[in-house]
Amino acid sequence: MLVGIGVTVISLWYGQNHGLLPVAASDEASQIDGLFNTMMTISTGLFILVQGIIIVAAIKYRRRKGDNTDGPAWHDNLPLEILWTALPAVIILGIGVYSFEIYNSMGGLDPMGAHDHGTMKMQAKMRGSAIAATLSDMEQKTPQIPSRKLVALGVGASPENEEKAPDLVVNVTGLQYAWIFNYPESGVNSGELHMPVNRDIQLNISASDVLHAFWMPEFRLKQDAIPGRPSELRFTANKVGEYRIVCAELCGAYHGAMKGLAVVHPPEEFDTWLQEQQVASTQNLEQAVAVNPGELSDGEFLAPYTSELGINSENLKQLHPTHHHK
C-alpha cells in the first residue's frame, strides 16, 4: 500500500517536472504536452514498478551459499496473465482516445477541408495579384487544393475556426537546403517565417525537389513537405520570440544544415516588418528591370566589357542605336 502510494506520487511529480520539452509557444503545444506528460507519468510508474520488482527479486531470491538445487517450476497463472494483458490494453486504449481527441481539437482530422473557404478565397485573391505574378517561378508555385481522391495532409482549422478564414496565410517551400516563405497577400518573400502573436496562421507547405519535413519543436508541430502534394499546418503562436525551424526528413548531404527561424512578433511589429519587406522587394524588382539586357542599347550592353575587348567608348557610340540585343 505504502509502496503503491509512493510510486504514484513520484510518477505524478516526474510527469510534470521531467524538463524534456522545450518552451511551449503555440496554443496547440499545451495540449500535446498534456498528452506527453500523461504518457510520461504512466511510463515512470511502470519503470519504477518493473525495475523495482527486478531489483527486489534479485536480492531476495539470490542463490545462497551451498544451495545447488533447482528453483521451483512455475507455469500458467491465469489471473496474472489476465491482469498483464488487460492493464496495458486499457492504458493503450485510454491514450489512443485521448490523443485522438487532441488531434481532433487541433484540426488534424480535417486538413484542407472542403469547407475551408480561407484557402480558396486566398488563392482567388492571389490569381489577381500583380505582385505575385512578377515573382520568380519557384516562389510563385502555390499549393493547389488536392483532388478529393487524395488524402489531405497536415493539421487544418480547429473545429471552432472551421468556417473562419485564417488571419494570415504563408506559403512554405522546402528545397535543398532551405525554407522559403511567401506571403501571398502582400507578395513578400522571406527566408524567415515572421508572424503576429495570437493570430490564426495557415501554412501551405510544399517541396520543390525531394521530401522534407517542416518541424517547429517549440510549437509541437511537424508536417512533411512533399513535391507535388500540398500539405497544411494551421495554428496559433502565443509567445513573442524566436524559434527554430528544422528539416526533420533526411533530404540530402546538407540536410543537417537545413534550419530556419520563426519569429513571432507583437501584431504592430509584424505589420512594420511586412511593410519593410514590401519596400525592399519593390526596390529589388526595379533593380532587376534596370539590368534587363533586352532593354539596353548595344553601347550600354557592351560598356562593362569594353576594357576586356580593347574597345574605347568612342567606338561604341558608332554602333547603330536602334539595334537591340534580344
Ligand SMILES: [Cu+2]
Ligand atoms: Cu530538408
